Amino acid sequence: MPLLANLKKVLVIGSGPIVIGQAAEFDYAGTQACEALKEEGLEVVLINSNPATIMTDTNIADKVYIEPLTVEFVSRVIRQEKPDGLLATLGGQTGLNLAKELDEAGILQEEGVKLLGTDLEAIKKAEDRDLFRALMYEINEPVPESDIIQTVEEAVAFANRIGYPIIVRPAYTLGGTGGGIVHDEESLRETVASGLKYSPITQCLVEKSIAGFKEIEYEVMRDDKGNSIVVCNMENVDPVGIHTGDSIVVAPSQTLSDREYQMLRSASLKIINALNIKGGCNVQLALDPYSFQYYIIEVNPRVSRSSALASKATGYPIAKMAAKIAVGYTLDELENPVTKRTSACFEPSLDYVVTKIPRWPFDKFISANRKLGTQMKATGEVMAIGRTFEESILKAVRSLEVGTYHLELKEATGLSQEELDKRLAVADDERIFLLMEAIRRGMTRDQIHELTKIDHFFLDKFERIVAFEGRLKNESLSFELLRDAKRLGFVDRKIAELTGLTEEELRIQRKEQGLVPVYKMVDTCAAEFEAETPYYYSTYEEEDEREETGKKRVIVLGSGPIRIGQGIEFDYATVHAVWAIKEAGYEAVIINNNPETVSTDFNTSDRLYFEPLFIEDVLNIIDVEKPEGVIVQFGGQTAINLAEALVKNGVRILGSDLESIDTAEDREKFEKLLRELSIAQPLGKTVTNVNAAVETANGLGYPVLVRPSYVLGGRAMEIVYNENELLSYMEQAVKINPQHPVLIDRYMLGKEVEVDAICDGQDVLIPGIMEHIERAGVHSGDSIAVYPPQSISPELKDQLIKITTKIALGLKVKGLVNIQFVIHDNQVYVIEVNPRASRTVPFLSKVTGIPMANLATKVIMGHSIREEGFTPGYHPEAEHISVKVPVFSFAKLRRVDITLGPEMKSTGEVMGRDKNLSKALYKGLIASGMKIPVHGSVLVTVADKDKEEAMDIIRGFYDLGFKLMATSGTASSLEEAGFKVTTVNKLTEGTPNLLDQIRNGEASIVINTLTKGKTPERDGFRIRREAVENGVVCLTSLDTARALLRVIETITFGAESMPQFIQPKREAVLHG
Amino acid sequence: MLARLILEDGTVFSGKSFGAARESYGEVVFNTGITGYQEVLSDPSYCGQIVTMTYPLIGNYGINRDDFESVRPFIHGFVVREHAELPSNFRSQQTLDSLLKEYDIPGISDIDTRRLTRKIRQFGTMRGVITTSDAKVEEFLSSLQQSGNMNDQVSRVSTKSVFTVPGRGPRIVVVDFGSKSGILRELTQRDCDVIVVPYNTDAKEINRLRPDGILLSNGPGDPKDVGEAVTMIKDVLGKYPLFGICLGHQLFALACGGNTEKMKFGHRGGNQPVKELATDRTFITSQNHGFAVTKESLVGTELNISHIAINDDTIEGLEHKTLPAFSVQYHPEAAPGPYDSGYLFDRFLDMVEKHKKEVSPYAITR
Secondary structure, eight states: OOSOTTOOEEEEEOOOSOBTTBOTHHHHHHHHHHHHHHHTTOEEEEEOSOTTSSTTSTTTSSEEEOOOOSHHHHHHHHHHHOOSEEEOTTSHHHHHHHHHHHHHTTHHHHTTOEEOSSOHHHHHHHHSHHHHHHHHHHTTOOOOSEEEESSHHHHHHHHHHHOSOEEEEETTOGGGTTOEEEOSHHHHHHHHHHHHHHSTTSOEEEEEOOTTSEEEEEEEEEOTTOOEEEEEEEEESSOTTSOGGGSOEEESOSSOOHHHHHHHHHHHHHHHHHHTOOEEEEEEEEEOTTSSOEEEEEEEOSOOHHHHHHHHHHOOOHHHHHHHHHTTOOGGGSBOTTTSSSBSSSOOBOSSEEEEEEEOSTTTOTTSOOBOSSSOOOSEEEEEEESSHHHHHHHHHHHSOSSOSSSOOGGGGGSOHHHHHHHHHSOBTTHHHHHHHHHHTTOOHHHHHHHHOOOHHHHHHHHHHHHHHHHHHHSOOOHHHHHHHHHTTOOHHHHHHHHTOOHHHHHHHHHHTTOOOEEEEOOSBTTSSOOOOOEEEEESSSOOOOOOOOOOEEEEEOOOSOBTTBOHHHHHHHHHHHHHHHHTTSEEEEEEOOTTSSTTSTTTSSEEEEOOOSHHHHHHHHHHHOOSEEEOTTSHHHHHHHHHHHHHTTOOEESSOHHHHHHHHSHHHHHHHHHHTTOOOOOEEEESSHHHHHHHHHHHOSSEEEEETTOOSSTTOEEEOSHHHHHHHHHHTOOOBTTBOEEEEEOOOSEEEEEEEEEOSSOEEEEEEEEESSOTTSOGGGSOEEESOSSOOHHHHHHHHHHHHHHHHHTTOOEEEEEEEEEETTEEEEEEEESSOOTTHHHHHHHHOOOHHHHHHHHHTTOOTTTTTOOOEEOOOOSSEEEEEEEOOGGGSTTOOOOOOSSOOOOEEEEEEESSHHHHHHHHHHHTTOOOOSSSEEEEEOOHHHHHHHHHHHHHHHHTTOEEEEEHHHHHHHHHTTOOEEEEBOGGGOSSBHHHHHHTTOOSEEEEOOSOOOSTTSHHHHHHHHHHHTTOEEEOSHHHHHHHHHHHHHHSOOOOOOOOOOOOOHHHHOOO | OEEEEEETTSOEEEEEEEEOOSOEEEEEEEEOOSSOHHHHHTOGGGTTEEEEESSSEEOTTOBOSSOOSSSSOOOSEEEOSEEOSSOOOTTOOBOHHHHHHHTTOEEEESSOHHHHHHHHHHHOOEEEEEEOSOOOHHHHHHHHHHSOOOOOHHHHHSOSSOEEEOOSSOEEEEEESSOOHHHHHHHHHTTOEEEEEETTOOHHHHHHTOOSEEEEOOOSSOGGGOHHHHHHHHHHBTTBOEEEETHHHHHHHHHTTOOEEEEEEEEEEEEEEEEETTTTEEEEEEEEEEEEEOSGGGTTSSEEEEEEETTTOOEEEEEESSSSEEEESSOTTOSSSOSTTTHHHHHHHHHHHHHHHHSOHHHHHO
16 A cells, blocks of 8 residues: 555654653654655654754754644644644654544544554553453453552552562553552552552553563564564563663573564564554563463553664664554565665564663662662663674673673672672662672572573573683683684773783784674675665674775764763764765764664664774774774763773874863863963862862852762762761762862852854854853753843853853864853853763754754864854844753652752753743743642742742742742741741651642642752652652752743733722822 | 585685584575574475574574474584573473584584675575585585585485374375475364375375375475476376475476476575465565576466565465465475464365365265
8 A cells, every 4th residue: 555645744743852761762763754754755744842853853854843742732733734644653652642632632633633553542452451451361362460450459459369579550651650569568559659640540550470581572563454574572681570671681582492482473463463553563571481371561552662772673664664654555565775675574684682781870860779670760771783692792881881891890899798699689770790790709500590580591691701701811812712702792901901911912912813803784684685784783703794985984973872961962963963974075984882863773874883882892993994083072971081092092083182172171271271261260179188178168168069070071069068068078979089089169159051162263153152040050951041041141141252262262172162151240150161062952053043063063074164154153143032941750760869959860851942931931841741830839948048039939929829838947937028828747747747748739839949868868858759759840949940930920810909099198189 | 623614616614513523515505584493403395405594693592302393304514603502491401512413413603604694695505515624625625516416305304104193184195295393283283184195105195095185295405306296296186175385386386387496595584575466465484495486487377376475576375277276485384483374274274175065075086
């Protein structure tokens, strides 16, 4: 069946901001979908609230709406655009939920919009636990004993019947929010209560735990004719019990015999047939390791994180094919885009092993509960390809950027056996490393299996890695030994360490012996057919498949896994850089290891190397590609961190050179530069011991900003207000010694401003200035940014422009630079300079219309800003106001304090754009997921230092009719100020206390600025967590509170009594 | 121990020996199945061939009692990137290495199997030798060039005598050209009364067994090496419903006047898409064939093309225009591979049922 008749215009729904459970994979899927639809000559309208995506670029869709993903706004777009069809299955759970809501609201019917792809009936059947189970019974597919419950008591009754452990899964939530495995009644009650709250339909599935079974996934596709294929199957190294998003996953499955493979394949296809899926679908199954008994765990009737992984693992573009199927094509009519000569209706065959390891945010959230369970906690993932399992997983490990380059965690040697056993049994993010420690300690495979339930196949492979370490340590390094080490994926640095050589020596020796990797193609078909895709991975074998094109090439380093502080924005910049390099007439080569992204779509670059962003792997590619140079400024800190080693190895960095990078990062050099340019920065000093820290802080005056020098970007950064806090920070947060100095800066209270600029060495173009809503001290990534600035005087703007220009030229920036300022007492101070693409590049590009990453790349390639048709200086400000609002994933990370501070905590961002600031803020906040309350109660608990400032804001809410609630201290100061307040109990004052009030939904807004709640026991911490877990708006910065107040003032109408008639004084009227 | 795989064009792959440490010649082919190595190496259709698995990790789930497709493997060698020394699966009873040793089949591991596959794809199937000796490559090349292709594989793998697998359903005579167990399994699952006969059984002998239908099994090599079967098929065609699988399909075509040719490197794997023309549906099939029926040879015959491979348009299924007979080039019995085409056995048995009603079976013999 060709393209559906009467289909001219299609609306595609994106997935919104990056949150845990829904990351860059939907930008990849959405971008592919838009391109696939445009290929068919369809007019594509896109709506997504996330500006950091490639899909929201105006060259991807014909019309792009960056608006909140709510029924209100999507309906508006539908009414305005009148699309014929709606494609929602590529926008993650957000897209599906929205499609359902639009349908229920009658809008699709009213506007005559056809839902394309899998229909709502099927989506409901797949997602509603009850309907799904009924269907499984009907088609005779096994599901674990379970019950759908709507109250805690029903859950307890089920548990009493079936026994523990029991899994709780709330219906319709992302990444399993609010669920978990419970072993007793108390935790059952707690988990079910929270799960019911998260479920939009107040429904949970409680089911018999099949923890310990093999967890297997099938990525399947089906068309309207019923043709069905499996694109890829995957096996979780971690058995059932850990969310698949938090599991180490290999593709294809390793321990299934053909009978098991085909049995599960047939079950998967039977299910998608019964559901009448039209497009992509993910089926998760559990298989008893000791029999053919299996259970269906769940089905996702849409493209997903797993389908992105499967696409990258096989080369088969699931999202693209799903889009084609949605508009009427069948699989047999489509060509395999990888071979360009065979059919898309086939099942890819892999001739390599793919490993995915999740990337967790626990380096940022030290206090978070690191245990892994059914609720996903990872923010991103890495993927690696190898010809052996060992090679594949070792590559994945060094892609993670968690400070290790081997399956080894040095700290693990210090763990007691008891601790080790415990952490093997109850998995956390480090289990894979602890497992290696267990092997190194001599624990047997059986013992480890007993604790972890990880299959012997994998454990054996891990043992082989450890055994090989022994050989490297004890034997002399022959050619064969080194070759075998490389074939097992050992990195030079580790081999050098074990053999007593330096990494340099080993590298030289290895190359002399001709032990260099070859590059093989990912071709979907295990070499059965010739393929056209320039998609490569390295391995130590015989034949290299790259073909020399004779063209000049440039390598762009990607940004690796998505983590807090380095999100999809960097992939956005990377992709634009690649496009610009192609436009400039070069071949663009990309190295990256994140399977979720657009940059690792083989269609993006001329050559894609799916490899670790580790120096050895990068140098190996440079050796064979012989590029003109390497661009490091788009891949975030990941790429920047490689610059020094690249230069040392004689590689040419294109754009701002190492000297610029170093000057910006080295405090002394940076201070010197600013002094030379006579630019102010907050006073500060580097100290190497605690006494000097105290002395310096006293000299500067509190509050001070403290951070370790060896990590930048807000990690472990804190504002301390007195000596006690400083001492406790020194004790807990950092190791201080001459190798690890700590920086202490004066904390300047003031407005924070951020500027991105492009410099070609002669001229500087400043696309825009962004003003932050939250004052300095809140990480720029967690602040609401406003463009163009609303409260900065022309004089200050002038200063900002002048300083930016001076710094860009002074630092000899070539390409992008990002500068953060604080405005304190009407004076501009520079806080930080990054000579690279920043997080704000996509946002600013979109709101100013300047393709910043593209232009920067052209500049890097030697063009000038003027040549490219842009006028240097400050680009005229846009008329519309745009705000970038951060989005957090706190609901998924228990025990993480949500207070905004110098450490970044947000996972994503949304944009609000309108004619004035209040409207833009309204859209931004709505898009970020906030349900803006227009009445109700505000629970106020503010620190003493904030009380005065808070009064105005509280008055604002009060005047709008909000009731006030506060604990005794705050309550009395509010009463003094003339407010009517309900006093609520503190935690220590017995129940009901303020936590109960929050839990019972009596507070609609919580304003909480209680200081320092790093430990979960503290009141402030508990209040904030309670608010988050109950979906109550919780504001920890008075600036955000003020902004929200402004929005509520705009959208509501306060009731105010009419003024009295004027009663003039008698004298005044007597006029005559 | 070191081992080498030497191809007739002089290409040498150096790796490690596993399985039997002996020399063995054969036609080198590749299979793209990720799982199913046990079924592959015990499929009699691979008789005389050295099989490379394109997936690099082979032997992961070991070897079990139940998944053999014949009583013993007939392959001449097995080539893998890595063979698992510690298999893991609840049914596993031995390693791949020990199985190959048991049946004296040489294996070679640790070679660039993707390079080998690409070579075969580019230049077509080649003869090769697995050896552990240090002899000069030239010596092997002359033996490789001198040795012609085998032409007696079917007689090597076919049953020597008739045997039955009794059932209460229709009586199906399976002509064994090297039948996979899967075919018998599919028939007995449907309660057929199965009689397996040697490949050179003539029509008279078959008549004597009073079948309700005849199934022509899969098997190794060139169909033209099995002339006696073509004669037999001509004789029974129309008398009994007939279903040909793989080699059986090619023999059916030859018997109806079609022709076959050797393919460049064939189809071997479990991911081959085949379109059923009547329904316009595409199925993922399990395949293992190095020969194919040629399209032009069907002009003027009584055969219709029922299935085609959508990757290269080759013929994957035929049906007789008037008589109850059809055949497929692929393996509806799966093992290894997808179960999607199992319905063809039902179709065959429906045909048998229908035929039984139309022609009283007793009429023939009375």
